[in-house]
Amino acid sequence: MAVVLETRGLSKRYGDLWALAGLDLDVRAGEVFGFLGPNGAGKTTFTKCVTGFVRPTGGKVRILGIDAVAHPARAAYHVGLVPDQYDFYGNLTGRQHLDFYGRLLGLEGEARKARIEEVLALMHMEARADSRVRTYSHGMKQRICIGQAILHRPELIFFDEPTNGLDPKGAYELREMIRGLARDGTTVFLNSHLLNEVEQTCQRVAILDRGRLVTVEGVNELRRRFADGAGLEIRVLNPTKKVQDALAKATGVAVVVDGQRLRVPVPEDRVPEAVSAVVGAGGKITAVMPAEASLEAVFLRLTSEAVA
Amino acid sequence: MRETTAAAIADAAVAGPAHRRDDPMQAFLRGAYEVGRKEVTQHLRTKRLLIIGILFVISLVFVTIVLPLLIENSTGERFYDEEAAEAPANQVFGIYLGAGGIGFLGGVFFIQLLAITLTADAVTSEWSHRTIFLLLSKPVTRSAFVLGKFLGSFVTVAVTFVSLFILDYLALLAVFPGAPSGADLGAFASALGILVLGAAAYSGMALFLSTVTKSSVVAFILALALWVLVFPLLTLPGQLIFMADFNDAGPEEVDPTDMKYEFWSYLDPGSSMRVAPKNMLSEDAFGFGPSVSRASGAVLALLVHAGVYVTAAFFVVQRRNFE
Numbered sequence: 271m272a273v274v275l276e277t278r279g280l281s282k283r284y285g286d287l288w289a290l291a292g293l294d295l296d297v298r299a300g301e302v303f304g305f306l307g308p309n310g311a312g313k314t315t316f317t318k319c320v321t322g323f324v325r326p327t328g329g330k331v332r333i334l335g336i337d338a339v340a341h342p343a344r345a346a347y348h349v350g351l352v353p354d355q356y357d358f359y360g361n362l363t364g365r366q367h368l369d370f371y372g373r374l375l376g377l378e379g380e381a382r383k384a385r386i387e388e389v390l391a392l393m394h395m396e397a398r399a400d401s402r403v404r405t406y407s408h409g410m411k412q413r414i415c416i417g418q419a420i421l422h423r424p425e426l427i428f429f430d431e432p433t434n435g436l437d438p439k440g441a442y443e444l445r446e447m448i449r450g451l452a453r454d455g456t457t458v459f460l461n462s463h464l465l466n467e468v469e470q471t472c473q474r475v476a477i478l479d480r481g482r483l484v485t486v487e488g489v490n491e492l493r494r495r496f497a498d499g500a501g502l503e504i505r506v507l508n509p510t511k512k513v514q515d516a517l518a519k520a521t522g523v524a525v526v527v528d529g530q531r532l533r534v535p536v537p538e539d540r541v542p543e544a545v546s547a548v549v550g551a552g553g554k555i556t557a558v559m560p561a562e563a564s565l566e567a568v569f570l571r572l573t574s575e576a577v578a
Numbered sequence: 579m580r581e582t583t584a585a586a587i588a589d590a591a592v593a594g595p596a597h598r599r600d601d602p603m604q605a606f607l608r609g610a611y612e613v614g615r616k617e618v619t620q621h622l623r624t625k626r627l628l629i630i631g632i633l634f635v636i637s638l639v640f641v642t643i644v645l646p647l648l649i650e651n652s653t654g655e656r657f658y659d660e661e662a663a664e665a666p667a668n669q670v671f672g673i674y675l676g677a678g679g680i681g682f683l684g685g686v687f688f689i690q691l692l693a694i695t696l697t698a699d700a701v702t703s704e705w706s707h708r709t710i711f712l713l714l715s716k717p718v719t720r721s722a723f724v725l726g727k728f729l730g731s732f733v734t735v736a737v738t739f740v741s742l743f744i745l746d747y748l749a750l751l752a753v754f755p756g757a758p759s760g761a762d763l764g765a766f767a768s769a770l771g772i773l774v775l776g777a778a779a780y781s782g783m784a785l786f787l788s789t790v791t792k793s794s795v796v797a798f799i800l801a802l803a804l805w806v807l808v809f810p811l812l813t814l815p816g817q818l819i820f821m822a823d824f825n826d827a828g829p830e831e832v833d834p835t836d837m838k839y840e841f842w843s844y845l846d847p848g849s850s851m852r853v854a855p856k857n858m859l860s861e862d863a864f865g866f867g868p869s870v871s872r873a874s875g876a877v878l879a880l881l882v883h884a885g886v887y888v889t890a891a892f893f894v895v896q897r898r899n900f901e
Contacts, residue, residue: 318900321715322714323711324900324901347717349715350715353711355708356709359620361623362619374609374713
């Protein structure tokens with residue numbers, strides 16, 4: 271699979287502190303890539319280095335083969351950015367902003383106007399497009415911000431903490447939009463501290479801690495890899511007390527109940543007796559699988575927060 | 579947004595690049611032009627331009643039209659007399675244009691004030707308001723960004739002043755038919771040209787200061803300090819040397835246009851701007867007088883000032899981390 275974003279030995283030093291300590295990272299075309307790390311891990315520094323706002327101390331950044339450190343403006347044609355912290359010119363309208371950014375992107379004449387109308391419609395901002403941005407709510411500003419990021423149909427879009435300040439409905443819609451972008455071939459780089467958000471949206475994640483990459487792996491693989499000791503997960507339509515007791519008796523261990531999921535810390539070779547016990551107690555099994563660790567548990571184990 | 583909308587957005591986003599990937603020079607020029615255009619648009623919507631512009635118009639109209647009318651009414655004689663050896667209108671314009679410094683609301687003062695006020699937050703406001711994070715995520719080089727910022731402020735100041743001066747000149751012709759003489763239009767234009775170059779120098783200086791700090795207030799205070807304190811002080815050595823030579827050798831032996839005295843005055847762009855009135859007068863009057871060499875020196879000095887400050891701003895922004 272083609273690599274859209276590539277960093278090699280990317281580093282950034284502030285005095286004696288290495289905010290980024292030689293990061294090697296590949297983000298593949300069409301994937302939703304999550305970037306996780308505790309506060310101060312270097313996530314935002316990384317995003318600002320690859321998008322040209324901060325000059326790295328060393329290393330290389332390539333976006334679709336373009337040296338993004340030497341030529342950030344050339345790389346920008348391929349990149350959309352929804353920053354964590356941004357604002358608009360208060361005395362310009364939403365439409366004027368999109369027009370300004372469209373001009374900077376080289377969109378011309380009628381094509382630019384048509385694209386702006388299209389984006390405004392997609393963002394449900396037509397009615398307020400000619401109001402000054404200073405009158406917008408946070409959610410409306412976020413829509414215009416996403417609009418400017420997709421205006422030129424970039425191959426790679428960075429979302430830096432995109433659901434900050436959004437209500438649950440807005441956050442849900444944004445996640446759906448990110449999935450939709452990826453489904454249709456856009457690569458999405460999602461920088462977030464919300465593990466649930468990353469877990470629901472991303473195929474692969476990188477976990478960063480104190481400027482170093484701790485791991486880069488698929489979300490499912492990561493959860494499985496760290497499921498050691500988690501054993502089996504049996505999904506049962508009717509996880510009654512009788513079913514739970516039968517399972518505990520057959521396996522000789524305590525059962526962890528999570529809704530319709532029954533987890534027992536036993537190896538896979540004990541699946542037959544576990545299943546027999548559940549069925550014998552009248553349990554209706556829908557699935558049996560190796561138990562997976564939550565991304566949160568993985569994150570805590572891999573980062574210094576777990577130590578703390 | 580409904581779920582279907584999210585999918586539609588995604589569809590629209592990946593339909594293929596709609597932008598034009600032009601050559602670097604085209605991209606640079608487009609970036610500078612668009613940033614400058616946005617800057618002008620924003621300046622036209624700000625109150626500071628309106629307020630300073632109104633004060634300028636009031637002082638300009640008062641000095642060149644109202645005051646002459648009052649004098650005519652009290653003396654009963656024409657103020658602007660085309661038969662006079664030296665066109666009085668030019669003298670009035672000359673005094674007005676040449677007046678600078680805090681405390682006297684002359685043309686030079688307003689141009690300097692507006693150039694500093696509009697430009698001192700050119701970069702700092704983008705950074706402190708975080709608008710820069712969307713702007714520089716677009717294909718705009720930092721050089722184009724700086725150039726656009728400079729041109730946007732400079733063009734706003736220049737167009738404002740030149741157009742108001744011309745309007746005032748036309749109003750003056752209407753109120754006082756026949757004066758000033760058409761032959762002096764060239765001198766008037768060249769004087770305005772020097773003032774416009776001065777605006778470029780002060781805009782460049784304020785732009786540079788707006789790149790070295792994140793605070794608009796600090797940048798503005800630094801610009802004020804340079805304007806009213808540091809620049810005038812830089813001319814002091816020339817004056818001291820002149821006075822020393824004057825005392826030692828006497829007035830007959832001292833040429834005030836000697837470069838060893840004049841050089842120091844070129845370090846203050848305001849001093850070079852005050853040369854402008856000399857071009858308004860064909861004969862010596864009020865201590866002024868035509869001076870091609872002084873005007874040429876002033877033009878060169880102002881160009882160097884503007885060039886040095888804008889270049890310095892380029893270098894600072896190139897190396898700046900926007901965090």
